[in-house]
Amino acid sequence: MLRRIFLLLIAAGLAGLALYGWLTAVPAPLTLAAYTPNPANGETIFNAGGCSSCHAAPNQPDRTRLGGGLAIPSPFGTFYAPNISPDPDDGIGRWSEADFVNAVKRGISPAGTHLFPAFPYTSYAHATVQDVRDLFSYLKTLPKVSGKVRDHDLPFPFNIRRNIGVWKLLFFDGHLFIPDQSRPPSWNRGAYLVNSFGHCVECHSPRNFLGGIITSQRFAGGPDPEGEGWVPNITPKGIGEWSQQDIADYLENGVTPDGDSTGGSMVPVIKNTSRLSAADRSAIAEYLKTLPPVEGPKPPQKKKPEAG
Template sequence: MRGRLLLVAVILAGCTGIAAVWFVTAPQRLTAAEAAAVSDSGDAERGKLVFAAGDCASCHASPGQADRLRLGGGLALASPYGTFRAPNISSDRTDGIGNWTAGDLANALLRGVSPDGSHYYPVFPYPSFTHMRPEDAVDLMAYLRTLPAVAGRPPDHEINPLFRIRRFVAFWKMLYFKPGLVAPDPARDEKWNRGRYLAEGAGHCAECHSSRDMLGGIKASTRYAGGQDPVGTGFYPNITPARLGDWSEAQLASMLKTGITPNHGRVGSSMADVVTNLAMLPESDREAIAVFVKSLPSRPTPGP
């Protein structure tokens, strides 16, 4: 009898534990108040700028063709956890996001949650996009709806089975995901705050120009200081004054438009795509990013 009671107690404890884990790992969408600020009547022209600032085409354009506005996805993104595939974000109603509302896109960008209520993997840089305003998501959706539908669903992610349980992404979010808009710093001027908003939000600069720990979170001590990429095939440059100290704000802003560095070099790899997109922004936005980047604290470049 005592053994039976013990078994029942163990089963009940196990069920309670499972229920607790299920509860704490539930995806958190926008609150009702936040969702109320999201409508389906965005400004497509402004959304075009959000699209450029967010470097969306670099990941979501279909590989193997030249049109950066054919957003069929499929780009392979290698990581220590396996290979992720960028999704189709075209207006195709079957394979893309043609059936999404602006609210769906806002939840994806600002909370890392899909329309079906699943966590997105943070290879999608929502830890930075969460700092954007909801209006940015609304305008971006308006612009995406003007682009051509692209049929075809990219291959599935090829990742370690341990990481296929999306519910467990919630534990990663507990450690590294800090949702919410970047509040303006009243001690700084309008240009600096605009630059910070772009770099920390849509531009997601720290997502590449930082080193990561074994769980894939950014190491705070290396933020913007560069380091080896997660799979060890390249090296992201340090963009703090430790590396760019002799660049002027004007030279940095010019590089963001032309890709040419002050010493007459040229940026390459994924940064070349970033420059292609940033060149579409107003000059004032590139200047603002330069002002913010030049104000970063100097940090040493981490070793391999």
């Protein structure tokens, strides 16, 4: 009897390991057809995606020196933005175009491991392969920056990359953006930028305890994913009094309709969106004005100073 129970436990354990292996497996990499990339469009994508906000080496003024190293705190530990300069040893200089597309759109490293979703491939997945290839061609024109970035500082079990396979099954929608034919081209351009490279939803939405975005409250604001402050609601429930031009102007100069200046993590975002064309900023604003109003989580009330 004991022997039978022991064998059943072994069988159950092996079945569990097999199921875990299947659920967390890394899919086969994409293969790419011939394509002539457009670095000029790649620069637009670079600005829309805010690549320099995370990947520019800290404490230096050149936003094109993508040596990485920025610490990105989270409830699961601290991530460090990698070097994505064309340096062949410390950056992505040895990556193929297919390596880059698989990383950006599918969260798969050239070594065949899952990338942590602190890198917002969950949004980039909705972008076209052509735009990702254009971005790669632009990155190759930027300065090579030497220097290895330290490993992420994550406790067990969050440091197990294989577990991200299960997370992807729960929260990763890899579908390409599909234009709404009932909307004008400008609206679709804004929807594409916001939901793909702009990855606005990644910061402007509350998350559950596993780090997945709460779908019913997309764009409704919430706690800053980096642990300090509050990210505002950008549906009409939060910025409904802003006009389309107000939003476009804010994306250019960081000044709100009431004359206040942006601060915190939006400062580098504005540095990027200010480099987009006026048409793209207007398209983003046009799309945001059509979002359904969503009531987001309430920010904590500020404590009143005690009377002295």
